[in-house]
Amino acid sequence: MIGVAARRSLSAIPVLLIVSLISFGLMRLIPGDPAAAIAGVAATPAQIEQLRRDLGLDQPFHMQLLEYYGGLARGDLGRSLLLGKGVFAATMERLPVTIGLSLYALVFTLLIGIASGIVAALRQNSIIDQAAMMFAMIGISVPNFFLGLLMIILFAVHLGWLPSGGYVPFSQDPAGWLASTTMPAFSLALLQAGLLARITRSSMLEVLRQDYIRTARAKGLPQRQVILKHALANALIPIVTVVGIIVSLLLSGAVVTEALFSLPGMGQLLTQAVLSRDYPMVQGGLLLVTTFLVLVNITVDVLYALLDPRVRYE
Amino acid sequence: MNLLEVRGLTTAFMTGRGEVNAIEEVSFSLKEGEILGIVGESGSGKSVTALTIMGLLPQPPARVAAGEVVFNSQRLTGLSDRQMQAIRGPGISMIFQEPMTSLNPVFSIGDQIMETIAAHERLSQSDLRKRAIGMLDKVGIPSAARRLDDYPHQMSGGQRQRVMIAMALACQPKLLIADEPTTALDVTIQAQILDLLMDLRDEFGMAIMIITHNMGVIAETADRVLVMYAGRVIEEAPVASVFDRPLHPYTRGLLECVPSLIEDRPRLVAIPGTLPEPARRPPGCRFGPRCRHAQPACSEAIPTLEALEPAHTAACFRARELALP
Amino acid sequence: MSEAADAEGIAYKREHPARAALRRLFHHRLFVTGLILFGIIAGIAAAAPWIAGVDPQRLSMRNKFLPPGETWLFGTDNFGRSLWSRVVWGAQLSMVIGASVVALNAVFGTLIGAAAGYFRRLDNALMRVNDALMAFPAILLAIAVTSVLGPSTLNVILALSIVYIPRTARIVRSSVIVLREMEYVQAAVAAGAGHWRILRHHILPNAMAPMIVQLSFLFAYAVLSEATLSFLGVGAVPPTPTWGNIMAEGRDFMREAPWIITIPGVALMITVMGLNLLGDGLRDVLDPRLRIQQ
Ligand SMILES: Nc1ncnc2c1ncn2[C@@H]1O[C@H](COP(=O)(O)OP(=O)(O)OP(=O)(O)O)[C@@H](O)[C@H]1O
Ligand code: SF4
Ligand SMILES: [Mg+2]
Numbered sequence: 001m002i003g004v005a006a007r008r009s010l011s012a013i014p015v016l017l018i019v020s021l022i023s024f025g026l027m028r029l030i031p032g033d034p035a036a037a038i039a040g041v042a043a044t045p046a047q048i049e050q051l052r053r054d055l056g057l058d059q060p061f062h063m064q065l066l067e068y069y070g071g072l073a074r075g076d077l078g079r080s081l082l083l084g085k086g087v088f089a090a091t092m093e094r095l096p097v098t099i100g101l102s103l104y105a106l107v108f109t110l111l112i113g114i115a116s117g118i119v120a121a122l123r124q125n126s127i128i129d130q131a132a133m134m135f136a137m138i139g140i141s142v143p144n145f146f147l148g149l150l151m152i153i154l155f156a157v158h159l160g161w162l163p164s165g166g167y168v169p170f171s172q173d174p175a176g177w178l179a180s181t182t183m184p185a186f187s188l189a190l191l192q193a194g195l196l197a198r199i200t201r202s203s204m205l206e207v208l209r210q211d212y213i214r215t216a217r218a219k220g221l222p223q224r225q226v227i228l229k230h231a232l233a234n235a236l237i238p239i240v241t242v243v244g245i246i247v248s249l250l251l252s253g254a255v256v257t258e259a260l261f262s263l264p265g266m267g268q269l270l271t272q273a274v275l276s277r278d279y280p281m282v283q284g285g286l287l288l289v290t291t292f293l294v295l296v297n298i299t300v301d302v303l304y305a306l307l308d309p310r311v312r313y314e
Numbered sequence: 315m316n317l318l319e320v321r322g323l324t325t326a327f328m329t330g331r332g333e334v335n336a337i338e339e340v341s342f343s344l345k346e347g348e349i350l351g352i353v354g355e356s357g358s359g360k361s362v363t364a365l366t367i368m369g370l371l372p373q374p375p376a377r378v379a380a381g382e383v384v385f386n387s388q389r390l391t392g393l394s395d396r397q398m399q400a401i402r403g404p405g406i407s408m409i410f411q412e413p414m415t416s417l418n419p420v421f422s423i424g425d426q427i428m429e430t431i432a433a434h435e436r437l438s439q440s441d442l443r444k445r446a447i448g449m450l451d452k453v454g455i456p457s458a459a460r461r462l463d464d465y466p467h468q469m470s471g472g473q474r475q476r477v478m479i480a481m482a483l484a485c486q487p488k489l490l491i492a493d494e495p496t497t498a499l500d501v502t503i504q505a506q507i508l509d510l511l512m513d514l515r516d517e518f519g520m521a522i523m524i525i526t527h528n529m530g531v532i533a534e535t536a537d538r539v540l541v542m543y544a545g546r547v548i549e550e551a552p553v554a555s556v557f558d559r560p561l562h563p564y565t566r567g568l569l570e571c572v573p574s575l576i577e578d579r580p581r582l583v584a585i586p587g588t589l590p591e592p593a594r595r596p597p598g599c600r601f602g603p604r605c606r607h608a609q610p611a612c613s614e615a616i617p618t619l620e621a622l623e624p625a626h627t628a629a630c631f632r633a634r635e636l637a638l639p
Numbered sequence: 640m641s642e643a644a645d646a647e648g649i650a651y652k653r654e655h656p657a658r659a660a661l662r663r664l665f666h667h668r669l670f671v672t673g674l675i676l677f678g679i680i681a682g683i684a685a686a687a688p689w690i691a692g693v694d695p696q697r698l699s700m701r702n703k704f705l706p707p708g709e710t711w712l713f714g715t716d717n718f719g720r721s722l723w724s725r726v727v728w729g730a731q732l733s734m735v736i737g738a739s740v741v742a743l744n745a746v747f748g749t750l751i752g753a754a755a756g757y758f759r760r761l762d763n764a765l766m767r768v769n770d771a772l773m774a775f776p777a778i779l780l781a782i783a784v785t786s787v788l789g790p791s792t793l794n795v796i797l798a799l800s801i802v803y804i805p806r807t808a809r810i811v812r813s814s815v816i817v818l819r820e821m822e823y824v825q826a827a828v829a830a831g832a833g834h835w836r837i838l839r840h841h842i843l844p845n846a847m848a849p850m851i852v853q854l855s856f857l858f859a860y861a862v863l864s865e866a867t868l869s870f871l872g873v874g875a876v877p878p879t880p881t882w883g884n885i886m887a888e889g890r891d892f893m894r895e896a897p898w899i900i901t902i903p904g905v906a907l908m909i910t911v912m913g914l915n916l917l918g919d920g921l922r923d924v925l926d927p928r929l930r931i932q933q
Contacts, residue, residue, distance in 0.1 A: 018771035026787050141912035143863055145870050146904035149886065149893070157894050211410060212418040217370055218410075219430040219481065220403030223395065229429075233420045252778035256867055270779065271871055274786040282783050290775050297774075309420060309465040 004305040008298045023287040027279040077284035087284030097265035102250045108189035117200025139194020148187035148260045165262040184261045188253045192246045203235040244297040318344040322381035325366045334592040336362040337545045349522045351536030355589045359545040360525045364491045369398040407482040411494040413474035417466040423477045424462030430484045449480040472503035493525045544600035551626035561628035663924045670920020676913030684730040693721045725880035740861040743800040744807040752811025769805040792875045814846035848925040859914035
């Protein structure tokens with residue numbers, strides 16, 4: 001198992017190296033003069049020159065690259081032009097909001113997705129199955145911002161049950177946090193829940209056909225144990241492999257959800273950075289988020305090994 | 315008093331073309347400690363018979379259309395799945411053809427044996443462990459205590475089948491159904507597994523229903539044999555009389571192609587033609603289109619089992635006349 | 640069981656495999672539903688110049704916030720623009736962007752995937768870059784790329800292609816790797832067939848099924864992502880009528896004019912659902928092995 005973790009971490013190194021190169025390259029790909037583009041139309045030539053020097057864009061390319069990796073080695077991801085502080089510090093301030101939102105959405109995803117997938121598989125082709133799959137199809141087809149808007153119209157504007165936006169930190173007021181994040185988390189979760197329901201159903205159907213399920217029943221095990229132990233343990237294996245994809249989708253979705261519900265998270269930070277051409281922030285933030293995602297995927301692979309002895313003992 | 319009574323059992327499957335009977339009017343019985351062999355070509359309904367007795371066929375599409383199964387004076391057909399759970403394990407247990415896929419890959423073999431016992435008896439964790447080690451010992455797994463925490467993929471096919479047997483016998487069932495327990499194994503391993511089953515029958519005294527393609531396996535293990543063709547029982551007799559004097563033309567064909575006692579190949583192919591699918595069975599005698607002795611009358615009615623000798627029955631209109639020397 | 644397989648040996652009526660696949664597709668209930676849903680939107684998009692009516696940009700402050708009705712089928716927005724016209728033109732833009740992304744994916748995904756899968760020496764380098772591009776959260780990368788290139792329809796197409804081509808390439812590569820080891824391909828190699836010939840005649844035609852399935856889902860993702868980008872304000876520049884733009888503008892008037900949001904939202908949903916159903920149907924018919932994958 002340590003072997004799996006080590007092997008996966010090693011194979012993540014080239015990926016992260018290329019990810020960092022792409023992030024680095026982005027700002028340099030701005031058509032024309034990047035410094036002028038960043039400074040905006042109202043900037044004077046002197047201001048543009050100043051910015052060029054600040055960003056190191058006046059240096060030869062290889063020096064820029066050296067500087068960049070030197071910075072990364074020191075844990076310095078550059079400075080946000082808009083906020084006037086380090087990219088890392090700015091990210092760390094916003095990250096808890098996004099992580100809280102994503103975890104909450106992940107809970108919805110897993111509960112709704114796995115439960116409805118199992119029930120659908122157990123009642124294959126029944127009304128329940130068809131309803132669950134219809135629901136999943138809607139889940140993967142409704143854009144999360146549209147669902148969010150509909151929920152705002154219904155629950156905030158008409159019923160007034162929940163606030164339409166704004167954020168209350170969990171540490172300040174857990175109930176307030178719940179109120180401010182329930183709609184965002186639910187609208188964010190539905191896509192992944194639909195996806196997971198479909199995957200769980202087909203994985204479960206596949207497993208229920210296996211010989212060892214018949215063996216478990218032939219031994220006189222209670223139905224509950226056959227399903228929840230023997231079938232689920234095997235059905236979860238392919239499900240775990242998509243958790244990485246699900247987290248990636250959650251982070252993507254969070255960008256929009258945060259913008260929609262005015263939650264001060266990573267997504268909002270990056271959208272603002274993009275809209276105000278704060279490229280150092282975009283570059284550093286993208287690198288950080290992606291690194292986080294790569295770490296999640298390593299964890300998923302280790303989890304996979306934990307679930308499947310055939311991989312664990314490889 | 316028979317341990318198992320199967321009377322007129324008919325199991326139907328719902329298919330795309332309507333309901334078809336996989337097995338029809340299957341009747342037989344089994345005494346305590348007896349070994350009954352069931353032979354027949356692939357698709358003749360052996361597994362469906364076994365799975366119907368166990369109540370393991372998914373319903374739907376399967377349905378017991380007629381007949382009954384009585385085990386230990388209890389009528390099994392008609393019991394709920396929950397009631398059947400109490401029978402499976404301590405009453406009847408089953409081992410399957412594919413040892414490679416019949417064990418759950420993600421749990422240790424110890425866990426899988428122990429949960430079987432735990433489902434039927436209240437025992438402490440350490441007693442469960444002791445029983446599991448004892449069972450592995452009995453089926454001939456060396457250093458059983460150490461292997462308890464192994465996973466199925468760490469064992470060979472023969473060892474897995476031994477584990478399956480240990481699991482099936484863990485609750486000391488009165489009847490063990492072995493559905494082609496050796497088909498997937500190497501020839502030498504096949505003999506070992508059969509010997510093991512014989513030894514365990516002597517030790518535990520359970521009855522065994524052994525399903526096979528192979529007349530050699532029947533000769534070596536069974537007391538009595540049931541021959542199935544196209545979902546029906548076509549001959550039943552003590553093993554010795556079947557080998558001496560097979561009465562049904564189909565059984566005779568089977569015996570002509572027994573290559574050796576253990577060798578499984580060639581399987582029952584010496585009879586020209588193929589077994590009809592359940593939906594395409596011919597009228598009258600199901601074996602008619604492949605039968606050397608068929609006459610026009612054979613396709614007019616389905617022959618029923620008839621005793622031609624004490625304890626030896628066959629379902630063929632011409633059995634008596636053909637049996638005459 | 641096909642009805643052709645008959646025990647009595649009645650002669651087979653051989654059907655061309657493509658025909659058989661088509662016949663099964665048109666018996667697939669979900670596929671047909673998807674085709675109808677998608678067909679409606681695609682038809683509206685194609686007919687936009689004739690059915691949109693007034694200019695989608697024409698302001699008419701006298702007529703603002705009119706609810707859907709007889710004169711204004713879908714009502715009007717805060718500038719009194721015809722929502723019907725804007726949604727219809729938005730459909731066209733969605734279709735153009737989706738189809739372009741799909742076309743670019745078909746070409747470059749196949750090229751990269753086939754190169755990586757067929758030429759072992761290229762595999763490592765290509766797939767590391769592929770993995771890196773796939774490691775970014777999709778929307779975030781798309782946002783970053785459009786922000787660098789500048790917001791425009793063309794750049795949205797480029798950004799979404801950069802995001803999705805690695806995913807398509809990966810699928811093509813897996814099928815190519817499997818096919819490369821097939822006996823008939825090995826036989827062609829042994830017979831001295833050139834790489835290009837082997838790829839064109841033996842490998843790529845058989846790698847098409849999973850790719851076609853992927854492309855129909857990709858169309859859905861592309862339409863969805865485009866709407867997301869323009870909703871966030873980094874897609875095509877307003878007042879270009881895209882569904883995302885219309886919904887973003889409608890946000891401030893949710894209470895008084897909810898139709899500004901709901902109508903393009905439903906249109907978006909119909910499109911994406913239609914494509915997902917199409918993809919499911921294609922997958923069921925063309926490639927049942929793919930069922931577990933997303
Ligand atoms: N789930 C099912 N649905 C429809 N028909 C079935 C099903 N299971 C079995 N059958 C039919 O029942 C008949 C008997 O099958 P069965 O598995 O009992 O044969 P068998 O004698 O055990 O053969 P084998 O030696 O191959 O194991 C077959 O013709 C098969 O078509
Ligand atoms: S009844 Fe007729 S067809 Fe059937 S086995 Fe006997 S002789 Fe052959
Ligand atoms: Mg069988």
